[in-house]
Amino acid sequence: MQENRSRRSNDQRSEATRASLLKAARKLFVEKSYAETATPEIVAEAGVTRGALYHHFVDKRALLAAVVERESQSVAGEIERAAPESLSPRDALVTGGEAFLDAMNSPGRTRLLLLDGPSVLGRSIMDDIETRHANRTLKDGLATAIEAGVLPPLPLEALTAQLAAMYDRAALAIEAGGSADDHRAVLKAIIDGLVSRSC
Amino acid sequence: MQENRSRRSNDQRSEATRASLLKAARKLFVEKSYAETATPEIVAEAGVTRGALYHHFVDKRALLAAVVERESQSVAGEIERAAPESLSPRDALVTGGEAFLDAMNSPGRTRLLLLDGPSVLGRSIMDDIETRHANRTLKDGLATAIEAGVLPPLPLEALTAQLAAMYDRAALAIEAGGSADDHRAVLKAIIDGLVSRSC
DNA sequence: TCATAAAACATACAGTCTGCATGTATTGGC
């Protein structure tokens, strides 16, 4: 029965400890923030030693980057699943936005993606990560909407960044106890305001 | 000539070292971020010892909070100076927004107010600080605009938070090399979209 | 299949940092 551990390929070993480290790190980063989580805690939770951590990740920040990357990927997946290509451009935007707020409701995501990520990794790295995942779906949706004439021809990068920022803040505010209805109403009003301007 | 230092009241002493610590901390927090700035560096820059620091501030975070508070106050002051009461509600909003972007262009403010502040102090404390200063001017402007019928009657808290988030992200993006014109255009389009909806 | 190389880890250590406890000097009040 110990065969599983006593005889594995290097790839299997690596993958198992990497996964264990990511899981433990995510849990603690979410519970106590990145800064207040020490590497000895992480490896204890993961059941390995600090040697393994620094073998797989160049430093603690790289571990956070890996956690954030995976989280952003999960969020993007949930959004794409909720807002398929078949929808109209406008409905895809609205539905995608709802899906984003739902996804960010999952505990810890706001801290990872909106607080510690930007502060520790910097906006530049966060932009890279988000462009690979969650923000890509928004940007594509906006581009489609502009081409379809549903939105006025605004600069795509800036429009994506600012709408994303609104959704980010809404997610933070809702988690902090703000009214989800209020925030959704404002988001809807702003999108409708843009849409009506294109007529 | 040494009279200035050899014979001062306690209030003067305290105020001088507090100011010196705040100035040094701001400089280093901006240059290297909060996390990478050590208290020995700060006190060396300020010309005092760590004893003085921990006499005036309960811990390193409290020092950051004081720096952030002062910075937010400065930003609010610049905005209010640029967008006086005499303007029409809509012009006050637009002008105030421009003034905000200009103010945030001052080096380090994005890092202090938009990155390290939220991450280290938390959204809750940051909201308290911003409500006392910069965000108050925006909220007042929005309330006035809604009362005047220039904006539709949206929930004030949520509207303020989300518009502030947009301006925040615009400031970050511009500092990161993004096109200021693009971001201003998007901001203007979104505000105009809201205004036109109220007709 | 055996020896050697190369991963994948484990352990030990050096340097640094934070917060506190204790000590000293300067100022305020009577």
Added chain:
DNA sequence: GCCAATACATGCAGACTGTATGTTTTATGA
């Protein structure tokens, strides 16, 4: 001018990060 209080300085304990070095497990080729 003396005592208290405030302002600051110094020294110390505990903890943490990253690295260097040691050990074990897997891969490889003859």
